Amino acid sequence: MPGWLRSIPIEDVGVLAAVYVVAALLVVVLVLPRPGTAGRTRTRIGWTALAAGIGAAVGLVAVWQVVDVQDVFGVAASTVIRAAAAAGGAGVGVAVVNLVRTRWWRKALAVVAIPAVLAASAMMINRDVAYYPTLGDAFGDTGVGSLAFDEAAGQDRSLATWRPPADMPRTGTVGTEQIPGTVSHWHGRAAWVYLPPAARVAHPPRLPVVIAFSGEPGGPSDVFLAGGLQKTLDAIAAQHEGVAPVVVVPDQLGSYSANPMCLDSRLGNVATYVTVDVRHWILDHLPVAASRKEWTVAGFSEGGTCAVQFGTEHPGIFSSFIAVSPELAPFNRSVAHTIAVGFGGSRAAYEAAKPIAVMHRIGHYARTRAIYSVGGLDKRYGADAPQLAKASRSVGMDTSYRVFPALAHNWNTGSAGLSWGLQQLTSWWRLPA
Known part of the structure; x- marks a missing residue:
């Protein structure tokens, strides 16, 4: 085209x-x-x-x-x-x-x-x-190709002492990468990756990283196309000497309408894929910090539920999470079907995996940031985010919650919520002023 x-x-x-x-x-x-x-x-x-x-x-x-x-x-x-x-x-x-x-x-x-x-x-x-911004997007011709980057250049440089070089690009870049499921054996579609201007120089600093997820049905491209995420990230970079988080959007679904619910189950080992395969690939290939303080997980709708799951179950990996229009628990078609395909028929395992149950089991989260948002016209999932926010506060998380009054459960909300959430975390990541 x-x-x-x-x-x-x-x-x-x-x-x-x-x-x-x-x-x-x-x-x-x-x-x-x-x-x-x-x-x-x-x-x-x-x-x-x-x-x-x-x-x-x-x-x-x-x-x-x-x-x-x-x-x-x-x-x-x-x-x-x-x-x-x-x-x-x-x-x-x-x-x-x-x-x-x-x-x-x-x-x-x-x-x-x-x-x-x-x-x-x-x-x-x-x-x-608010799904396809351009005609090319609607026909699958996004113009986005494989990502080009220098894997090992200067990943030992501290963000606190780094200064932007004169030849640093003014904007970030987006590309695709196939992240193999080496340990999980998960076969997902290509991930979408954003590199901020500070990552596109010869000696980049160690940057914060966000693992983000689309909703279901959908795919990794949704976060950038429907969610307009690059515009938000470039704006953050412009305000902070070219520094913004590296964002990786892996495929947690497997196909457009599949929903393995970010679990390890008979539907696929998605939890292991994200926390092991994707995490190690990021550390091995991109100029990011290894500390949990700089690691965030985010998503919209089903992806927002995934964000809460990973943020609550793996506080040793993620210090913050952004959940836009999340659900109270993993869900696939019905509760009965969810239990059957995701938890081997065990109701007890399903109840134990609910994020609020996980929060109560862990009991206290030190230095953890939770950011929730939802559309005010979201009649189906609108009541879930405030319950999750209340539970997050009860276990010591630094919690924010916002309602977008005129928005429903669509990518207008997804875009607004992810943008607002990322802006809330710039001081958390200690980006340069």
């Missing part, structure tokens, strides 16, 4: 308006009666209205089946999503009617109208959930 086409910002108001107007004009022209007798015109209007109604119903049923019945996304569909599906279905219905017993030019308009209406509907839904 050409660069100019790939970079079209499909969430931009101007781009959206242009697509909406084109789709609407095509449908209006197709709705206008054709020349002919009054009786034929009334018949055509009747068929058009019927087709539009059937199309709208099909769109609504599709959303109901995928979102409400199959619960593919773990949250209810918004009014915008349902309206977009209905409008798209109605528009397709109008176009289909105009493919039958019409002049060639109406058939041609109908053929053009179908993809235009579907594109407008899809873009409206995408804008609502």
Whole structure:
């Protein structure tokens, strides 16, 4: 895909308006009666209205089946999503009617109208959930390739004494890396990695590191594309002499819609992959500090639940965690299914693995920072984060909690929560002023 086409910002108001107007004009022209007798015109209007109604119903049923019945996304569909599906279905219905017993030019308009209406509907839904920023992202052409870095250059330099060289880049860079599951035997998709400007010089300092996770369904790219994380990290670097955390987003899912719940189970040894394979790969390949003080785990939705799991279960590795819209416990389809596939059928093991139970079992967390956030319109998971925050405070964690009033359970919240959480940790990591 050409660069100019790939970079079209499909969430931009101007781009959206242009697509909406084109789709609407095509449908209006197709709705206008054709020349002919009054009786034929009334018949055509009747068929058009019927087709539009059937199309709208099909769109609504599709959303109901995928979102409400199959619960593919773990949250209810918004009014915008349902309206977009209905409008798209109605528009397709109008176009289909105009493919039958019409002049060639109406058939041609109908053929053009179908993809235009579907594109407008899809873009409206995408804008609502804030998932794909550009056209290239939507088609899997992100323009991001393998990461290029100098593995061993100057990793013994202290951040406290390091000074930025004159030739340091002004922004960070993002690339992909395949992190092998040497110990865990986990086979994940390529991780996405962010290196701040301070990591892109000949002798970088030992930097803080964040292991971050996407939600489910999803993948590592979501954190940067839907979450807009590079913009936040570059802003942090600009305020702190080019220093920001190295961020590694491994694949804790395995595929777009899988959910092994960040456990070691029959679904895969994801916990070992993250705490052993990913951690050792980071220490061996990237200019990061080894101390727990500089290690953070973060995520949104299912990834936020993972962040709480790792942050509470492994305080010796992570001194802080950022959980955006997390759940109270690992969850896959239902509690019964979760226990069956994640805990070998043991209810006791499931209860013991709940983060609040883990907190109470450990009892006290020294020098640990917990940061929670949630969308105020998140009706499904909105009550979980405050319970986790309360439990974190009770075991001595330095805890922050924030509600984003006008946001729901989508990547608008994921982006806002991760950005806010990272900003909260700049003094925790002792970044240079």
